[in-house]
Amino acid sequence: MKENIRLEIRTKDTIGITLKILEKLYEMNIDLRAAEVFSKKVCIKIDEISKERLQRLIEKIFEIKEVLSVDEVELLSYEKNERKLIAIIDAVDEGILAVNKDYKVEIFNRYCETLFKYNKDEVIGSDIRAIINKDAPMFKLFKDGIPYDNVEQIVDRGDFKIHYLTSGRPVLDDLGNTIGAVASIKDINKAMQLVEVVNTIKDGAFSDIIGKSNKIEYVKRIVSSVAKTTSTVLLLGESGTGKELFAKAIHRLSSRANNKFIAINCATLPENLLESELFGYEEGTFTGALKGGKNGIFEEADGGTLFLDEIGEMPLKLQAKILRVLQDGVVRRIGSSKETKVDVRIIAATNRNIEDMVKNGEFREDLYYRLSVMPIYLPPLRERKEDIPLLVNYFVENLNKKFxxxxxxxxxGYIEELMKYSWPGNIRELQNVVERSIILCEGDTLIKDNIYINTDKFIQNNIIDISEEERTLEEIVSECEREVIKRALIKYKSYREVAKHLGVSHTTIMNKIKKYKLYL
Structure with missing residues (x-):
């Protein structure tokens, strides 16, 4: 059974119409609970009455000549707004507490009910001083009107304690006098959980990047800031410094995290194959082309991130096409005249001195400036040796599972010996050394004698004998380089695998093989 009846009375825009309606209520001895007055509408709220009496009231209202219609409604406008507001306040994941100038509670949402263990109906209209501490910052707010943020409070109820953070704002009248206060309240345990979730998201993005040195922490901060933008990023650093790991971190921390991350090494593919991989092709473009053609990586990465590793190895012809994508956001398949719009964030990386390449005409200057909107330098391992112990522990833990x-x-002594080395191959080389150490270790402890670094072994095996005759440094280095590549070719039987193992580009290996005539 309804407790109230609400009527919406539409009228002509006439002065005094509201008074005439109220007179009809008075004539029938009906109490008015609420009223809303508009230019052509009056809404009233009355106590529940019988159907007969309600019908009689409507008839009396129609006696007023300016009345056009009378309809029963569920709620008045202010009630709808009020209930929407209450629903919103209850849906907020924090407590909302409103108090008037007499310290009477006016708003006490569901979160507050759960935290303080009081029923809203018990609290509304009661004195707030019976619920929170007498020295709570809300009471100071009534005196000075100064807002406060994230003040820690503990309410001791004997059987349990309520630990929360609170922020407060004054409610002011037109003259600036404080006539009430509103406070937000957050259970401190939930607040800490939220902080932990946020940190986990960030730490998760950097989960594969091991290190706490100042240099690596600085890079993480830069990456966290850059990830929030849509800017193109250029990662600079030696081979083995973790460029792809940082590219993935940028993607994970960006608004594109739920879309694709695609990585391609520009040095490992011949020019024609690289072009078809990046831009795709139409059916019948060349012998062996797939029926129906093929999407390029730019199309596959639409909405996501494309990581172009070893961008310095990209041929000049393709550099022009990459520039077009960056400038206009369109790609064109090989053999097609149709352009396709793509939304791809590009992260590029190189271990080469790209500025020198620009000067020498090996890299387009306009592309360089488009790529280097946000250049990030990744420090080599020799500049952050304090991270070596962390890296070794990480590798040992993973390799224990693998082997x-x-x-x-x-x-x-094992760590001290590793700290002496310059690590030209960076983290990749350190991982290989740790892996060899585990293979050579006969007990459960890694010791100095388990360290096997190729350069030292080469000297021990007299691969280069500098005492044999007078030779230049360049000749000695060339001989060592030739021997390393020769052995790698014998072991891996693949130019790409050799390049991968030695941590250099496919092009670099091909040039060296040609120089030393070391074909398979």
Missing amino acids: NSKIKRIDK
Whole structure:
């Protein structure tokens, strides 16, 4: 059974119409609970009455000649707004507490009910001083009107304690006098969980990047800031410094995180194959082309991120097409005249001195400036040696699982010896050394004698004998380089695998093989 009846009375725009309607209520001895007055509408709220009496009231209202219609409605406008507001306040994941100038509670949402363990109906209209501490910042707000943020409070109820953070704002009248206060309240445990979730998201993006040195933490901060933008990023650094890992971190922290991340190494594919991979092709463009053609990587990465590793190895012809994508956001398949719009964020990387390449005409200047909107330098391992112990522990933990080995300790001397080396191959080289150490270790502790670094071994095996005759440094380095590549070719039987193992580009290996005549 309804507790109230609400009527919407539409009228002509006439002065005094509201008074005439109220007179009809008075004549029938009906109490008015609420009223809303508009230019051509009056809404009233009355106590529940019988159908007969309601019909009689409507008839009396129609006696007023300016009345056009009378309809029963569910809620008055202010009630609709009020209930929407209450629903919003209850839906907010924090407590909302409103108090008037007499310290009477006016708003006490569902979050507050759960936190303070009071029923809203018990609290509304009661004195707030019976619920929160007498020295709570809300009471100071009534005196000075100064807002406060994230003040920690503990309410001791004997059987349990309520620990929360609160922020407050004054409610002011037209003269600036404080006539009430509103406070937001957050359970401190939930607040800490939220902080933990945010940190986990960020740490998750950097989960594969091991290190706490000042230099690597600086790079993480830059990456976190850059990720929020749509700017093109150019990662600069030596081979093995983790450029792809940082590219993935930028993607994970960006608004594109739920879309594709695609990586391609520009040095590992011949020019014609690289072009078809990036831009796709139409059916019948060349022998062996797939029926129906093929989407390029730019189309596949639409809405996501494309990582172009070793961009310095990209041929000049393709550089022009990449520039077009960056400038106009369109791609054209090989053999097609149709352009397709794409939304792709490009992260490029190189271990070469790209500025020198621009000067030498090996890299387009306009593309360089488009790519280097946000250049980020990744430090080599020799500049952050304090991260070596963390990296070694990380590699040991993962390699123990991979090899089912049982390395439990890492001797201090082992780490000290690694700290002496310059690590030209960076983290990739360190990982290989740790892997060899685990293979060579006969116990459960890595020691100095387990370290096997190729350069030292080459000297021990007299691969280069500098005492044999007078030679230049260039000749000695060339001989060592030739021997390394020769052995790698014998072992891996693939130019790409050799390039991958030695941490250099496919083009670099092909040039060296041609120089030393070391074809398979």
